[in-house]
Amino acid sequence: MSVKNILFSVLLLFVPISFAAHFLEWGELAVFITAGLAILPLAAWMGTATEEIAVVVGPILGGLLNATFGNATELIIALIALKSGLVDVVKASITGSIIGNLLLVMGLAMLLGGLRHKEQEFQPVVARVNAASMNLAVIAILVPTTVDITSSGITEATIQNLSIAVAVVLMLVYALTLLFSMKTHSYLYDVGVAETEAEAHTTKPNLLLWVGVLFAATILVAVESEFLVDSLEVATSQLGLTALFTGVILVPIIGNAAEHATAVTVAMKNKMDLSLSVAVGSSLQIALFVAPVLVLVGWFFGQPMDLDFNPFELVAVAVSVLIANSISSDGRSNWLEGTLLLATYTVLGLAFYFHPVIDRIG
Amino acid sequence: MSVKNILFSVLLLFVPISFAAHFLEWGELAVFITAGLAILPLAAWMGTATEEIAVVVGPILGGLLNATFGNATELIIALIALKSGLVDVVKASITGSIIGNLLLVMGLAMLLGGLRHKEQEFQPVVARVNAASMNLAVIAILVPTTVDITSSGITEATIQNLSIAVAVVLMLVYALTLLFSMKTHSYLYDVGVAETEAEAHTTKPNLLLWVGVLFAATILVAVESEFLVDSLEVATSQLGLTALFTGVILVPIIGNAAEHATAVTVAMKNKMDLSLSVAVGSSLQIALFVAPVLVLVGWFFGQPMDLDFNPFELVAVAVSVLIANSISSDGRSNWLEGTLLLATYTVLGLAFYFHPVIDRIG
Amino acid sequence: MSVKNILFSVLLLFVPISFAAHFLEWGELAVFITAGLAILPLAAWMGTATEEIAVVVGPILGGLLNATFGNATELIIALIALKSGLVDVVKASITGSIIGNLLLVMGLAMLLGGLRHKEQEFQPVVARVNAASMNLAVIAILVPTTVDITSSGITEATIQNLSIAVAVVLMLVYALTLLFSMKTHSYLYDVGVAETEAEAHTTKPNLLLWVGVLFAATILVAVESEFLVDSLEVATSQLGLTALFTGVILVPIIGNAAEHATAVTVAMKNKMDLSLSVAVGSSLQIALFVAPVLVLVGWFFGQPMDLDFNPFELVAVAVSVLIANSISSDGRSNWLEGTLLLATYTVLGLAFYFHPVIDRIG
Numbered sequence A, B, C: 001m002s003v004k005n006i007l008f009s010v011l012l013l014f015v016p017i018s019f020a021a022h023f024l025e026w027g028e029l030a031v032f033i034t035a036g037l038a039i040l041p042l043a044a045w046m047g048t049a050t051e052e053i054a055v056v057v058g059p060i061l062g063g064l065l066n067a068t069f070g071n072a073t074e075l076i077i078a079l080i081a082l083k084s085g086l087v088d089v090v091k092a093s094i095t096g097s098i099i100g101n102l103l104l105v106m107g108l109a110m111l112l113g114g115l116r117h118k119e120q121e122f123q124p125v126v127a128r129v130n131a132a133s134m135n136l137a138v139i140a141i142l143v144p145t146t147v148d149i150t151s152s153g154i155t156e157a158t159i160q161n162l163s164i165a166v167a168v169v170l171m172l173v174y175a176l177t178l179l180f181s182m183k184t185h186s187y188l189y190d191v192g193v194a195e196t197e198a199e200a201h202t203t204k205p206n207l208l209l210w211v212g213v214l215f216a217a218t219i220l221v222a223v224e225s226e227f228l229v230d231s232l233e234v235a236t237s238q239l240g241l242t243a244l245f246t247g248v249i250l251v252p253i254i255g256n257a258a259e260h261a262t263a264v265t266v267a268m269k270n271k272m273d274l275s276l277s278v279a280v281g282s283s284l285q286i287a288l289f290v291a292p293v294l295v296l297v298g299w300f301f302g303q304p305m306d307l308d309f310n311p312f313e314l315v316a317v318a319v320s321v322l323i324a325n326s327i328s329s330d331g332r333s334n335w336l337e338g339t340l341l342l343a344t345y346t347v348l349g350l351a352f353y354f355h356p357v358i359d360r361i362g
Helices: A003-011 A014-023 A028-057 A059-069 A072-083 A087-116 A124-150 A156-184 A187-200 A207-238 A243-268 A272-300 A311-328 A335-354 B003-011 B014-023 B028-057 B059-069 B072-083 B087-116 B124-150 B156-184 B187-200 B207-238 B243-268 B272-300 B311-328 B335-354 C003-011 C014-023 C028-057 C059-069 C072-083 C087-116 C124-150 C156-184 C187-200 C207-238 C243-268 C272-300 C311-328 C335-354
Strands: none
Touching (some): A003 A028, A014 A028, A014 A207, A028 A243, A059 A272, A072 A087, A072 A207, A072 A272, A087 A243, A087 A311, A087 A335, A124 A187, A124 A272, A124 A311, A124 B311, A124 B335, A156 A187, A156 B335, A207 A243, A243 A272, A243 A335, A335 C124, A335 C156, B014 B207, B028 B072, B028 B207, B028 B243, B059 B156, B059 B272, B072 B087, B072 B207, B072 B243, B087 B243, B087 B272, B087 B311, B087 B335, B124 B187, B124 B311, B124 C311, B124 C335, B156 B187, B156 B272, B207 B243, B243 B272, B243 B335, B272 B311, B311 B335, C003 C028, C014 C028, C014 C207, C028 C207, C028 C243, C059 C156, C059 C272, C072 C087, C072 C207, C072 C243, C072 C272, C087 C243, C087 C272, C087 C335, C124 C187, C124 C272, C156 C187, C207 C243, C272 C311, C311 C335
C-alpha cells in the first residue's frame, strides 16, 4: 500500500467529521474545510472505481466511462453551485480547473519528473492535437465574452443563445476527439496506457464491488459538495478571500487532487505520455464536456449559465493555454519548463488574490 | 470533363439570368442571389485563364501574374463596394476571406484528405514561413485598431496616415515573399507544383484564346459585382442577416469558391503542399496585397479606407491565424485537425450571426 | 582592428564633446545627441571588460557576471530616469529593449546572416526554453495591466503589491534559468560559446586592467545617462517626438548598440546559437532581471514603479514575443524570416510614432 493510498484512507475520516461539523453546527468555516478534505479521498475512490469498471467492460465502453466520469467531482460541485445560483463560482471553477491542470499539475509533473530524468519525451503528434483542441476551447470561451465586450446593448438572451450553440459545437468536437483517440488513431495513444494496465491488473476486478464503490462515493461527493457550496461564501469571507479566488484556486485543487497525484507519480516513473494525458486530458474534458454540459443544464433549469466569462478569467485561460502549448508541442520536457508553468500559475494566483472585484462588462 | 467542370458550366447560365433579374427588376433579393451564383463560374474561369497564360509566359512572369490576379474576384468586389462607400463591408470581406481560407478551405481539405489518408505531410519550413507571414499580417491589422482603442482623441487623419504607412510595409513584404518563393528558396516550393503542371499540360495552351477568356471573365465579374454590391444591403436585410455577417461569411464564400474546390480536390489526391499553398497563399495575398491595395486606392479616391477594424473582426482573424498556425506548423495533418478548423469556423460564424451591431470604438 | 572597433574608438570623442555641450550650455538638443553618441562606445567597453573578466574568473562566476552586468547600460539609464520620476520613460525603455532585441537585433542577424547562408540552424531546445521564458515574461507584464483594466476602483497600492510579488517570482525564475543554462543543462549551450572563446583568447587577459576599464566605463555611463535623461524631455519635443516614441525606440537603440553589432557579426559567421543567445538572452535579462530590479528599487526609494504598462506597450511586447517565438522555435532561419521581424519592428515603430497620447486606463 503506497503512501498515497494511506493518505487518502486517513482523509476518509473527514467524511464523518464533516457530517458532525454540519449537523452539530461547528460553524461555516469548519464545515467548508472538513467537507473539502472529505471530498479528496472520495474523488480518488470515484476515479479508481471508474478505472476498475473500465477494465471489466472493455476498452471502448471503458473509454467512454472514463471520458464522462473522469471529472465527475468537478461536475457535481459545479451542478450544486449552479443550483444554488452561484453562477460566477461555477465559471470560476471551470477557469480554475483548466488553469490548474495545465499549469499546476503539468508543471509539477514536468518539474518532479525532470529532476529525476534529464529530458523526458512524449508523443508530439498527440501533444499538437491536444494543443489545437485547447486552442478551440479558448476560442469558444473567448467568442461570447468578446461579442459581449465589443457590442453595445446586446441582450442576455442573445449571449445565452450564442453560448448554447457554441456548447453544442464543443460537445460534438469532444465526441470526435474520442473517436480519434479510441478508434481511428488509437495507435498514437496506446503505448503508455496499455503498459500501465498490464502492470496493474493480474486478476480481473470484481465488477459488482466497484459499481457499489462508485455509487457510494458519488452519493457522498454530492452530499459533501452541498456542505462545501453552502458554507463557501461565509467561510471564504472569514478567511479574507474573494469568491473569485476561491472558485479559481481553492475549489479546483479540491476537485483535482487525485489527478494531481496520478500525473506526478507516473511522471516520476518517466511515463510522460500517461502523465500528460491525465493533465491535458482533464483540461480538455472540462472545456469540451463539463462546461457545455453546465451551459445546457443551466439553460434547462432556468439558471442563466453562459460562456460569457469575466475578462480576466478569459485572459488567464488564454495565457495558460498559450504557455502550456508552447512548452508541450515539441514532445520534450525538462525541469525548467515545469518551473515556468508553476511560475505562471503563481503569477496568475497572485493576480486572482489581489483582483478586487468581479467586474462584468456589458 | 470532371463533375466540377460540369457544375461550373451549368452555373454560367446565371450570367444571363442575373442580367434579366437586374434589368427586368425581379427584386433586389433575386439580383443578389443570381449575381452571386454567376460570379462562381466566372471566378473559376479567371483562375483557369491566369494559370494557362502563366504556363505560356514562363515561371517568373507567370508567378507574378498568379500573385496579382489570384484573388482578382475579391479585389473587384471590394473595389466596387469601396466606390459605393460600403467601407465596413469591404473590411468585413477582407476579414472573412482570411478566416474562410484558413479555417473553411484548409479545414475541409484536411478533413476530406484525412478521411482517405491516415496522416498527410507537407513542407514544414514553408508552413512556418507562411505562419510567420500571417502573424505579421495580424499584427498589421492589430496595430491601427489597438492604437485607436488605447488612445483618447486620436484623429481620423492619424489613423489614415498610419494605415497608409503600414500598407506600404505590407506590400514590400509581399514582394519579398514572392522573391523568396520564386527565386532564392524556390526549391522548397517546387515539388507539388511542378508535378501538377507536368500532369496537366501535354500541349502548349493557346495564349490569345486565354487572354480573351481572362478579359471577358474579368469584365463580366465587374459587372456582376456591381449587381451584387448594389443589391447587397436590401437583399441581406430581407434575409434577416446583418451587413457584418454578409461581409464576413457570404461574400468570401462567393469569391473563394474556385479555390475551395481546388484545395479540397488536391488534398484528396494527397498533394497537401499544393492544397495548403492555395489556402494559405490566398489568405496571405488578401492580407499582404489586396488589403493594402484597397487602403491606397481608397486614399487616392478619397474614400476613408483604413486598417482600423471592428475589434471583434480583429479577434476573429487573430484566433484563426493562431489555430491555423498551431495545426500546420509541424508539417502533418489528420482528419481531426481539419475538424477543429471547421469547428472554429462554425463558432466564429455563430458569433458573427449573433453579433448585433458593428460597434466602432474610438 | 576591425571596422567596428575603429568606429567605437572614434565615438569615444563624444565623451568630452558631451561634457562641453553640458557645461558650456550648447542647448538640450546638443546635450541629448552627444550624450547618446558617447554612451554607445562606453557600453561596448563595459561589455568587453565584462567578458574579459569573465575569462579570468572562470565560467561560473563569469556567467553570473555576464548575467548581471550584461544589460548594465540599460539598467543605469533606467535607474537615473526612475530617480528623476520619469516612470513612463522607464517602462517605455523596458518595452523598447525587449522589442528591439527580439525584432531589430534578431531580425538584422537573421537577414544579414541569411543573405550569406541559405539556411542557418541553431539549438531548437534552447529556442523553445527561451520562447517559454519570454511567454512567462509577457504574462508577468500582462497580468498587472489586465487586472487594472478589468477591475473598477482598484487602488495604486494593490497594483504596487501585485507588481512586487510578481517581480520576486520573475527574479527567482531568472536565477533558475541561470542554473539550467550554466549547470544542469549547460551541454545545450556549450557549442557556440566555447568555440568563440577559444578563438578570441590565446593569452590570458589582465584582470586588473579590465576591472579598471569596467569601473571607468561604468562611471562615465552614469554621468552621460544623467545628461541624456535631463535633456530628454526638452530635446525630444524639439525633435517633434513623443516621450513614448523616445522611450520605446531611441533609448533602447542607444543602450543596445553593442549587442546589435555582436549579434549581427556572429550571425554573418554562421554562429546562430551565439547570435540568438545575445539577442534573446538580452530580452530575457531585461524582462526577468532588469524590470523586477527596477520595481523593487522604485518601491524601496518611494518611486511608484509597477508592472502596469500602457496597454499598447503590452500589445507590442506580446506580438513581438509571438512572432519571434514562431520564427525561432524550429531552430532554423532564413533571410525572409529576418525581414518579417524587421517589418514587424517597422510597423510597431510607426504605431509608436503616430500614437498621440499615453492613455493610462484605470
